[in-house]
Amino acid sequence: MASVSHNPPRGTRDFYPEDLRQRNWLHGQFRETSRRFGFEEVDAPVLEHAALYQRKAGEEIVEQLYHFELHGRHLALRPEFTPSLARMVMARRGALRLPLRWFSIPQCWRYERMTRGRRREHYQWNMDIWGEPGVNAEAELIAAIFTALDSFGLAKGEVVLRVNHRALLEEKLQRDFLRSQPGVFEALCVIIDKLDRSGADAVCAQLSDPKGTVRLDPAAATELVAQLKGTGLEAAARGAKENSPALADLHTLFTALDAYGLAERVRFDASVVRGLAYYTGIVFELRDKGNKFRALCGGGRYDRLLENFGDKPLPAVGFGFGDAVISELLAERGLLPELPRALDAVVYPMSEATRPAAVRLVTKLRDEGCAAELVLTELRAKRVFSHADRAGAARVYLIGDDEHARGVVRVHELESGEEREEPLPR
RNA sequence: GUGGGCGUAGCUCAGUCGGUUAGAGCGCCGGGUUGUGGUUCCGGAGGCCGGGGGUUCGAAUCCCCUCGCCCACCCCA
Numbered sequence: 055m056a057s058v059s060h061n062p063p064r065g066t067r068d069f070y071p072e073d074l075r076q077r078n079w080l081h082g083q084f085r086e087t088s089r090r091f092g093f094e095e096v097d098a099p100v101l102e103h104a105a106l107y108q109r110k111a112g113e114e115i116v117e118q119l120y121h122f123e124l125h126g127r128h129l130a131l132r133p134e135f136t137p138s139l140a141r142m143v144m145a146r147r148g149a150l151r152l153p154l155r156w157f158s159i160p161q162c163w164r165y166e167r168m169t170r171g172r173r174r175e176h177y178q179w180n181m182d183i184w185g186e187p188g189v190n191a192e193a194e195l196i197a198a199i200f201t202a203l204d205s206f207g208l209a210k211g212e213v214v215l216r217v218n219h220r221a222l223l224e225e226k227l228q229r230d231f232l233r234s235q236p237g238v239f240e241a242l243c244v245i246i247d248k249l250d251r252s253g254a255d256a257v258c259a260q261l262s263d264p265k266g267t268v269r270l271d272p273a274a275a276t277e278l279v280a281q282l283k284g285t286g287l288e289a290a291a292r293g294a295k296e297n298s299p300a301l302a303d304l305h306t307l308f309t310a311l312d313a314y315g316l317a318e319r320v321r322f323d324a325s326v327v328r329g330l331a332y333y334t335g336i337v338f339e340l341r342d343k344g345n346k347f348r349a350l351c352g353g354g355r356y357d358r359l360l361e362n363f364g365d366k367p368l369p370a371v372g373f374g375f376g377d378a379v380i381s382e383l384l385a386e387r388g389l390l391p392e393l394p395r396a397l398d399a400v401v402y403p404m405s406e407a408t409r410p411a412a413v414r415l416v417t418k419l420r421d422e423g424c425a426a427e428l429v430l431t432e433l434r435a436k437r438v439f440s441h442a443d444r445a446g447a448a449r450v451y452l453i454g455d456d457e458h459a460r461g462v463v464r465v466h467e468l469e470s471g472e473e474r475e476e477p478l479p480r
Numbered sequence: 481g482u483g484g485g486c487g488u489a490g491c492u493c494a495g496u497c498g499g500u501u502a503g504a505g506c507g508c509c510g511g512g513u514u515g516u517g518g519u520u521c522c523g524g525a526g527g528c529c530g531g532g533g534g535u536u537c538g539a540a541u542c543c544c545c546u547c548g549c550c551c552a553c554c555c556c557a
Contacts, residue, residue, distance in 0.1 A: 172548095172556095468517065471517085
């Protein structure tokens with residue numbers, strides 16, 4: 055038999071007990087936050103029909119799909135959760151009471167080159183509200199994000215949520231450009247999303263590329279990109295058309311956020327568009343203060359996603375919050391806890407003669423809810439105590455022939471060293 | 481994709497102008513008399529020195545190839 059690599063495939067991770075304790079802690083904060091906001095947890099298969107991700111706007115998330123054909127089916131590992139969610143909503147559309155509030159912590163996959171904080175697999179906390187067109191839904195989701203951040207112990211100024219409204223951009227282009235080029239707005243957003251990393255010149259070039267999908271006039275592209283620099287609501291107002299519904303949304307949102315006490319932690323930023331094609335309204339992303347990491351979290355409104363699947367539209371808004379970047383940030387701040395193994399008791403029969411009594415005892419302890427480990431072979435006491443200590447057990451229950459004969463068990467508290475006897479259960 | 485660094489015990493690493501049986505710390509296992517941990521003392525196991533090829537009397541050490549990991553850049557949500 056050929057020997058096998060001990061490493062998991064590139065870009066994936068193993069979770070040893072100490073790692074999984076940490077992951078569970080993180081996911082626990084996500085779950086608890088979701089619970090407090092009244093959301094219900096859902097899940098879907100990691101494996102989906104590849105057709106669920108067939109889109110035209112050139113999104114990277116789709117280009118990096120893990121996919122394959124098997125027995126004539128084209129399948130893919132989910133790169134994000136929203137399409138699965140949409141599928142689930144469509145399937146029960148008539149029976150769902152709206153607005154519905156669902157959350158999930160799916161493992162998502164994408165095939166991309168590895169660098170710091172980028173893996174090919176990660177867990178992404180999602181919260182979504184379906185059936186609510188108003189921005190109060192956005193406000194709830196943003197509040198949940200900050201509740202989670204606070205639960206990690208992250209200082210308030212460490213991260214900023216940057217908000218924009220795609221319709222603000224769409225309104226501007228609507229009168230002339232989009233009339234002659236219907237259907238390119240999504241692709242345009244996907245390109246603009248790269249502004250941060252590719253730079254203004256590259257983005258302008260792509261927008262006005264005569265062979266590209268958008269084919270904006272070069273001068274218009276330059277002007278458009280220049281307009282994306284604004285931050286703050288005044289900047290939003292400056293660029294907006296009269297009676298702009300998008301601007302009204304933003305004002306309503308900030309008023310709502312103020313009531314949550316979050317207005318200072320959220321900032322309008324015209325350059326935020328997000329790289330997913332299906333967003334239609336408010337979009338947002340969470341960045342660290344120094345802009346050192348990638349976005350910790352991104353989301354927005356996607357009221358027309360169901361149209362892509364041949365169904366009638368249904369208002370929806372949600373976000374995805376990956377575990378990779380937040381873990382890096384928390385680790386850097388020393389906020390990732392080293393969690394001990396939670397073991398209450400080690401039950402130690404000193405001989406095979408006392409084993410039945412030990413089994414009865416450990417069963418009783420387990421029935422009472424204790425995490426109790428049973429010593430499985432005859433071992434020297436020294437070995438058992440040493441092991442119990444390492445495992446972080448609170449106490450050792452020792453049953454020797456002497457105790458057994460007297461119907462008792464010797465209970466040794468490891469932290470204090472105190473010992474006492476308790477009657478053995480019958 | 482480009483450039484650089486690194487692969488030696490379970491882990492972190494030392495050793496490398498080529499030369500006898502390859503080292504340390506931590507961890508692991510055993511012991512310091514009969515049934516008690518965390519400290520300490522003593523002992524032990526464990527390495528085709530990432531893999532393949534070459535040079536040489538001789539290679540962990542030099543050369544070539546290959547795989548893996550890390551960092552930077554490129555690319556990119």
